[in-house]
Amino acid sequence: MESKPLNGKIALVTGGSRGIGRAISLKLADMGATVCINFLKSRDSAEDTLQKVHEKSSESILIRGNVGNRKNIEKIFKTIEEKFGKLDLFISNAALGVFADVKDVDEKAWNLAMDVNAKSLLYGAQKAADLMTDGGKIIALTSMGTTRYVPGYASIATSKAAIETLVKYIAIEYNSMGITCNAVSGGFVETDSLKAFPDYEDIYREAIRRTPSEKIASPDDIAGVVSLLCLPESGWITGQIIVADGGFTLI
């Protein structure tokens, strides 16, 4: 068998069926990992991603479950424990939210963003650590909306800010278990969720104008950075927010 850097590693990618998560699932499989692809609503996309992943990693599986619900998170990890007995890489990628200005953010929208985006990292990291008996890597997806104003993004950005802080606490408290924890912060990335922004056309134009290479990021651009953090050579990076925006926020 061809030797690959992530041979023997078990990875969980939440929201691993579409967009950036799909690109991460494919990349990790290509690098030799067995991937547990979590999804919630879009079974067809999940099946399609699994089919592609199987071309590289035949043991990979789908796990349906809502990461915005603690009981569901526990079930997801139970499935991994029963099937593989361990976890090496936990990629907390799934996200949801409602676009609204501050004055219109209601409790439901606030709780949705916090539950699916931020609490999923907290509860997921707790369960992941139990299965990372030989060390591991936790990587969360965040966005430049934590430091830059993006219209309508208040509740989602705040949940991402929680992620960025939590990453540092996880990094320190799980360090003695050989677990590193980092976040990858993307600029605008061409996915379905970007198309859902109310002012998508303006965002798209502006992203291209302000990015030195005059292009918008693809999911592969972000998956590549996540995959670097999965390598054993990245072991000295922990508690960091790695900005992967092609230089957008410099201009």
Ligand SMILES: NC(=O)c1ccc[n+]([C@@H]2O[C@H](COP(=O)([O-])OP(=O)(O)OC[C@H]3O[C@@H](n4cnc5c(N)ncnc54)[C@H](OP(=O)(O)O)[C@@H]3O)[C@@H](O)[C@H]2O)c1
């Ligand atoms: N796109 C961007 O411009 C951008 C920029 C910076 C950071 N990010 C971050 O990158 C990550 C991925 O974004 P994306 O644009 O690829 O998103 P996306 O295209 O909307 O895909 C979201 C994925 O998450 C899953 N998902 C949503 N809610 C879930 C839940 N409650 N439980 C389990 N799975 C759930 C979806 O599965 P189903 O369809 O089956 O529900 C889907 O696989 C997010 O954390 C996002 O904030 C995105």
